Amino acid sequence: MSAGGYMHRPNRPLMVYAIGYLAFLYMPILLLPLFSFNDAIYIAFPLKAFTTQWYQQMFANDAMHAALMNSVQVGVSASVLATILGIFGAKAVTRFRIKGVKPVLGVVMLPLVIPPIIMGVALLILLSQMGIPLSLITVTVGHVLICVPFSIVTLMASFEGFDKSMEEAAADLGDNAWWIFWRVTFPMVFPGILASLLLCFTISFDEFIMAFFLAGTDPTLPIFIYGQLRFPQKLPGVLALGTCIVAVTFTVVFLAQWLRGRGPTAPKTEGN
Amino acid sequence: MVDATSLSEPELTESRPRGGRLATLFRRSESLRGYALLSPTLAVMALAMCAPTAMMVALSFWVQSGFDITMTFTLDNYAKVFTNPIFEALFLRTLMISGTCALATVLISYPMAYYVAFHVHRRKLAWVIMMTLPFWTSYLLRVFSWKVVLGYNGAINSGLMSLGLISEPLEFLLYSPEAVIITLAHAWAAFAILPIYVSLEKIDRSLLEAAADLGDGAVARFLRITLPLSMPGVIAALLLIFIPTFGDFVTPALVGGPDGMMLANIVQKMFGKLNDWPLGSALAISMMIIVSIMCGGLIWVTRQIKERAI
Amino acid sequence: MSSDDSFLNIEQVTKRFGAVVAVDRVNIAIRTGEFFSLLGPSGCGKTTLLRMLAGFETPDEGEVYIDGVPMSGVSPHVRPTNMVFQSYAIFPHLNVERNVAYGLRKEKLSKQEEAKRVDEALEMVKLGGYGKRKSNELSGGQRQRIALARALIRRPKVLLLDEPLGALDKKLRTDMQIELRQLQQSLGITFVFVTHDQEEAMTLSDRIAVMAQGKALQVASPKDIYNRPTSMTVADFIGQMNFIEASVGQVADGVAALEAKGLGRMKAHINGTAVTTGAHMIAALRPEKLSLTDSEPNGGGNVVKGRIEAAAYLGDRSHFHVRVDGLDQPLAVAAPDLPFVGDGAKQEGRPVWLTWADDSVILLDKDTR
Numbered sequence: 001m002s003a004g005g006y007m008h009r010p011n012r013p014l015m016v017y018a019i020g021y022l023a024f025l026y027m028p029i030l031l032l033p034l035f036s037f038n039d040a041i042y043i044a045f046p047l048k049a050f051t052t053q054w055y056q057q058m059f060a061n062d063a064m065h066a067a068l069m070n071s072v073q074v075g076v077s078a079s080v081l082a083t084i085l086g087i088f089g090a091k092a093v094t095r096f097r098i099k100g101v102k103p104v105l106g107v108v109m110l111p112l113v114i115p116p117i118i119m120g121v122a123l124l125i126l127l128s129q130m131g132i133p134l135s136l137i138t139v140t141v142g143h144v145l146i147c148v149p150f151s152i153v154t155l156m157a158s159f160e161g162f163d164k165s166m167e168e169a170a171a172d173l174g175d176n177a178w179w180i181f182w183r184v185t186f187p188m189v190f191p192g193i194l195a196s197l198l199l200c201f202t203i204s205f206d207e208f209i210m211a212f213f214l215a216g217t218d219p220t221l222p223i224f225i226y227g228q229l230r231f232p233q234k235l236p237g238v239l240a241l242g243t244c245i246v247a248v249t250f251t252v253v254f255l256a257q258w259l260r261g262r263g264p265t266a267p268k269t270e271g272n
Numbered sequence: 273m274v275d276a277t278s279l280s281e282p283e284l285t286e287s288r289p290r291g292g293r294l295a296t297l298f299r300r301s302e303s304l305r306g307y308a309l310l311s312p313t314l315a316v317m318a319l320a321m322c323a324p325t326a327m328m329v330a331l332s333f334w335v336q337s338g339f340d341i342t343m344t345f346t347l348d349n350y351a352k353v354f355t356n357p358i359f360e361a362l363f364l365r366t367l368m369i370s371g372t373c374a375l376a377t378v379l380i381s382y383p384m385a386y387y388v389a390f391h392v393h394r395r396k397l398a399w400v401i402m403m404t405l406p407f408w409t410s411y412l413l414r415v416f417s418w419k420v421v422l423g424y425n426g427a428i429n430s431g432l433m434s435l436g437l438i439s440e441p442l443e444f445l446l447y448s449p450e451a452v453i454i455t456l457a458h459a460w461a462a463f464a465i466l467p468i469y470v471s472l473e474k475i476d477r478s479l480l481e482a483a484a485d486l487g488d489g490a491v492a493r494f495l496r497i498t499l500p501l502s503m504p505g506v507i508a509a510l511l512l513i514f515i516p517t518f519g520d521f522v523t524p525a526l527v528g529g530p531d532g533m534m535l536a537n538i539v540q541k542m543f544g545k546l547n548d549w550p551l552g553s554a555l556a557i558s559m560m561i562i563v564s565i566m567c568g569g570l571i572w573v574t575r576q577i578k579e580r581a582i
Numbered sequence: 583m584s585s586d587d588s589f590l591n592i593e594q595v596t597k598r599f600g601a602v603v604a605v606d607r608v609n610i611a612i613r614t615g616e617f618f619s620l621l622g623p624s625g626c627g628k629t630t631l632l633r634m635l636a637g638f639e640t641p642d643e644g645e646v647y648i649d650g651v652p653m654s655g656v657s658p659h660v661r662p663t664n665m666v667f668q669s670y671a672i673f674p675h676l677n678v679e680r681n682v683a684y685g686l687r688k689e690k691l692s693k694q695e696e697a698k699r700v701d702e703a704l705e706m707v708k709l710g711g712y713g714k715r716k717s718n719e720l721s722g723g724q725r726q727r728i729a730l731a732r733a734l735i736r737r738p739k740v741l742l743l744d745e746p747l748g749a750l751d752k753k754l755r756t757d758m759q760i761e762l763r764q765l766q767q768s769l770g771i772t773f774v775f776v777t778h779d780q781e782e783a784m785t786l787s788d789r790i791a792v793m794a795q796g797k798a799l800q801v802a803s804p805k806d807i808y809n810r811p812t813s814m815t816v817a818d819f820i821g822q823m824n825f826i827e828a829s830v831g832q833v834a835d836g837v838a839a840l841e842a843k844g845l846g847r848m849k850a851h852i853n854g855t856a857v858t859t860g861a862h863m864i865a866a867l868r869p870e871k872l873s874l875t876d877s878e879p880n881g882g883g884n885v886v887k888g889r890i891e892a893a894a895y896l897g898d899r900s901h902f903h904v905r906v907d908g909l910d911q912p913l914a915v916a917a918p919d920l921p922f923v924g925d926g927a928k929q930e931g932r933p934v935w936l937t938w939a940d941d942s943v944i945l946l947d948k949d950t951r
Contacts, residue, residue, distance in 0.1 A: 011387070011391050014383060014386070014387045014391060015387065015391070017383050017384070017387065018383075018384055018387040018388070021380065021381075021383075021384045022402065022403070024458065025403070025406045025458070025461060026406060027421075028414070028417035028418055028420065028421050028458065029406050029409060029413070029414065029417050031417055031420050031421060031427055032413065032417055032420070035420065042425050043420050043423070043425060043426065043427075044425040044426070044427075044429075044430035045427060045430040045431045045433075045434045046430070046434045085312060085313040085316055085317075086313070088309055088310060088311075088312050088313045089310060089313035089314075091309060092306050092307070092309035092310035092313075093306075093310070095306075095309075096302050096303070096305060096306030096309065097302050097303070097306070097599075098302070098303045098306035098307060098310070099303040100303075101303075101306065101310075104310070104314060107314070107317060107318055107321065108313060108314060108317045110317075110321055111321070113511070113515055113567070114515070114560070115515055115516055115518055115519020115520075115536070115559070115560075115563065116516065116519060117519040117520070117521060117536045117539060117540070117556070118328075118519060118556050118559065118560055119321075119324070121328065121539065121543055121552060121553070121556050122324035122325050122327065122328040122556070123320075123324045124543065125324060125327050125328050125331055125549065125553065126323055126324040126327040126328075129327055129331075141320065144316075144320075145317070145320050145321070148313065148316075148317060152313075162674075163669050163671060165667040165668070165669050165671040166671045166673060168636075168638050168658065168665075168667070168671065169665070169667055169671035169673070169684075169732075170673075170684070171637075171638075171657070171658040171659045172636055172658050172659070172661075172663070172664055172665045172733070173659075173664065173684050173685030173732065173733075173736060174659050174660070174685050174687065174688055174736065175659050175687065176657070176659050179687070183684075183687075184673060187675045188673075188674070188675060202408060205410075206409075206410045206411055206412075208411060208412050208522060209519075209520075209521070209522065212540075213543065222410060222411075222412050225410075225412050225413075225416075226412060226522070229416060229419075229526065238416065239420075242409075242410070242413040242416065242417075245409060245410050245413060246409045246410075246413065249408045249409050249410075250405060250408070250409075252408075253401065253405060253408045254401075257397070257401055296655075
């Protein structure tokens, strides 16, 4: 598309709207870091003095540390498991002509269209009926469930992005399925796998509703934060923690985008 | 010769037909091989989706007595769900809040997506990232940040007061259905922006040029080409926002107040303080059914409109 | 198995995709060291057939034999075939050297041996010294050569080529055709080559199978395909052809007397075609077998008068559409440079006479097209 074609000249009102929209998106979130450095227990204007005491308090909080480690543990396990399941699913769907795969795929994608609270309570009911105690493992199971559809979608894009004949060429040159995977498929979809891991980790790390029902005595970070919100004197600490989370997620998203732009790209030619 | 060495390798005998009919069928049917590869994922997902749902359905027909659940079939729970006026009011309010939220978010996000798709020519990706970045921060924090904005001592009230515009904090800001709608609209904005943006970006620009060539002005082009072709994105956005917000209990709990309570809050309480799991299950299932009907209805209506237009 | 010197046998092979029959009971016997082309329009099943030879598709019926060994159940990675893909399928994450050496994994060669094999293969495709190049630094022609080297380094018994020249421009294409043919001659390996370009197939091949709608219509040398097509589809697909409805009169000594629509009585060599008196058939005439003059020729033979309807001067030759009374379609005529064409004078409407030899008429059954 040529820039500045007569149909798409710059549209000033629309641009103003876009900037306003971005302000609406960012304004509330940017208040978190602003007030996190404010030396007052109440979150209110006018700002008082600059302080880092909330950060110091937060870093010294053992419960927060424990919750953070729990979340990391759940996030890593859930993202690895979901991505492995995602690789199977994405490869099967993109590489084989499968009869009646659409409704089947629908089952796998179902968590995308079910309110998480329903999946959360349903799992809770099953676990309690089976007498399985709630723990970080049960949270991980719940998170794998909601991560798999995202993993499959991410990886499908990766698998579709490279020519099927690459894998056929490897087979033709003497590799069996195992070697094809390690010598061609894996290196080619590696950026996708990494993106899937990052995405699933982020989803799990942020997830609150499923964790709320499925966590036992060990809270994940969102559950910890939710607990803190009930106490006004804890709010500045939440602000500090929130600021750190925002900073880390922004970094991770930029990293993910950068990785996505670096995937090996083969020029595709049309089939006959 | 390469082939001579490779023929003597065990792999050949491995991949040779072992004579079994099943093996032949497996080899000939690409579908079967596909399903074999899909099976681990499918098994895990099907099990993790179906077993809990089945259990929940069963439980919704049972009775809670004290701390125990009696396994006698009853429709009492559903009777309660459909006759209790509190539940009816909650259902209606939840529908209103989620529906308004989905519509409002799509309406305010469409121009934004349109701007990036049609008027941004350089660094498009940067704009897309910018639009979706807040979504990647914790959901809880996004909701909490609105408590900071709208609260009694919050940014708006304290800001207006320190400017001397008001003397008393505006109490209606927080703890109302409107606060819930605003907060949800902000929290789920990315789910509207992305599908709409993608559907707009996919529109072949030569279609618009053809429409212009055939005499359409800017408004006519938008109404006759751009809008209809971006409808899949709009529908997807509506569903993607309506479904999760219908089952959200965090936002109403944090910014809703008593007037902003939604269905999911009562479901959550059934599994918590109120400890009536069978009734909670019946509520959750009713919720699921209503969400399905609403989504199915939306898809059906758009399909009807589309067919009539063609 | 069929003929004795055949090496790659395709017997009654059928492949369906849903309701579509992509390959329909195909029988082909390909000889050792032969350059064999599968020629046909897109969607005719030629690529599917090639992929069944490589093992990427499994025949629903029938069997492929290579060197007498049935191939069903033999995975692509152990077949004595290698393939040059249409997209070349150069691995983007490996450099040229690693791409070419890819298939040597199982031979467990020493570093020096492997390097030697890679160099040899690269020399063979005239890309010596390109080993360290990255795969995204290659032109289309180079990619094609790398794909060739990568396949040939495995010393396959059969090399399969799926429209390997399709993505190249015309000049490069012609050069590669010559090189490919020379390479095949020097290696003596059986090549099975898929193309939709009839000129390319004629240039390269020892024999050609013309395919349409999943069927192999005719398997023969380029010369026979051109001069003795066995069906209207083949005759039409290879070069241009005038089809004239004709009824068969007396048949004697390999010559049939015809009464052709618009052209009157003529004779045709039957060349083993099953011809019976009274049958309605098609008399086919290549445009270049018709001679065109602007004055009535003397002597007998086959002659018909017509008017030029359209003329195109191409330098070394000219193309005409000549309208003849009694024919629905004008006749296509390709004539060498004629004194009265190409000087700007109006050709349309000019009366001309066409003559042709008895043995240039091909008799065909009517296709049910």
